[in-house]
Amino acid sequence: MNIAVLYIATGRYTVFWRDFYLSAEQFFLSDNKKDYYVFTDNNQIDFEKNPNVKKINQQKLGWPYDTMMRFDIFLGQEDSLKEYDYIFFFNANLLFVAPVGAEILPTADKGGIVTCKHPASYGKAIDRFAYERNPLSSSYIPFGSGHYYVQGALIGGTASAFLNLCRWCSNGIHKDMEHGIIPIWHDESILNKYILEKDSLILECNYLYPEGADIPQFKKQKKIIIRDKSDPKYGGHDYLRGISDNKGGKRIKRRRKFNFLGIKVSIKI
Numbered sequence: 001m002n003i004a005v006l007y008i009a010t011g012r013y014t015v016f017w018r019d020f021y022l023s024a025e026q027f028f029l030s031d032n033k034k035d036y037y038v039f040t041d042n043n044q045i046d047f048e049k050n051p052n053v054k055k056i057n058q059q060k061l062g063w064p065y066d067t068m069m070r071f072d073i074f075l076g077q078e079d080s081l082k083e084y085d086y087i088f089f090f091n092a093n094l095l096f097v098a099p100v101g102a103e104i105l106p107t108a109d110k111g112g113i114v115t116c117k118h119p120a121s122y123g124k125a126i127d128r129f130a131y132e133r134n135p136l137s138s139s140y141i142p143f144g145s146g147h148y149y150v151q152g153a154l155i156g157g158t159a160s161a162f163l164n165l166c167r168w169c170s171n172g173i174h175k176d177m178e179h180g181i182i183p184i185w186h187d188e189s190i191l192n193k194y195i196l197e198k199d200s201l202i203l204e205c206n207y208l209y210p211e212g213a214d215i216p217q218f219k220k221q222k223k224i225i226i227r228d229k230s231d232p233k234y235g236g237h238d239y240l241r242g243i244s245d246n247k248g249g250k251r252i253k254r255r256r257k258f259n260f261l262g263i264k265v266s267i268k269i
């Protein structure tokens with residue numbers, strides 16, 4: 001089986017690449033052939049000479065376009081990508097910490113697509129999900145609708161389903177831009193609209209487990225962690241996004257506590 005791994009590391013996001021690559025090589029569908037498409041404006045990245053690393057020149061578009069235009073960025077490689085069996089996108093700050101195998105491959109009855117619940121949506125009533133509520137947006141989801149809130153950090157699928165998703169989401173983003181609308185969570189908003197309308201495999205939060213979180217039912221089964229961008233060692237959100245040159249990056253100490261199905265959960269926010 002051939003797998004394409006898509007990874008956007010423009011500007012300062014390359015800080016995560018080395019660890020990501022090594023962890024994916026070790027743990028992600030490890031018996032299969034993987035090619036890494038690294039979209040970056042950096043002249044040099046680690047492992048660029050490895051035969052399975054393809055450095056694609058991608059200029060930094062600025063926030064929030066670096067994230068919101070991701071579907072267009074992927075579609076720019078459509079001719080090569082359509083030749084793979086599966087395509088996966090992972091956020092730059094993800095890290096595999098345990099084997100991830102065929103259980104995350106979506107079958108045709110799941111629309112050929114896999115995504116993962118957003119840990120911050122845990123225990124929330126659907127009307128408190130961060131869906132786009134502007135009826136003029138392509139990402140609009142009315143109150144009372146929805147089942148899950150998924151995070152944009154992990155999207156996978158068979159090549160054809162993944163590329164169809166990219167076209168569908170790109171179309172919605174472009175329609176919004178023509179009307180001067182930026183959906184509340186950018187690409188994640190339109191992804192949630194897609195998930196609402198089509199079938200997909202939805203993973204639990206152990207596949208997107210926030211570093212430093214304490215979610216009792218998942219903490220022993222962590223598979224992929226979300227590294228904490230607010231940690232000074234990475235520079236903080238604004239530094240990584242290129243909005244600020246201050247490498248301060250405050251560690252956020254607040255924790256959000258809530259009750260999920262009778263279990264006490266505490267997440268660092």
Ligand code: GAL
Pocket residue numbers: 067091151152153154185186187188
């Ligand atoms: C995050 C997600 C990113 C991107 C972003 C949009 O939650 O991890 O991949 O979708 O939202 O602002």
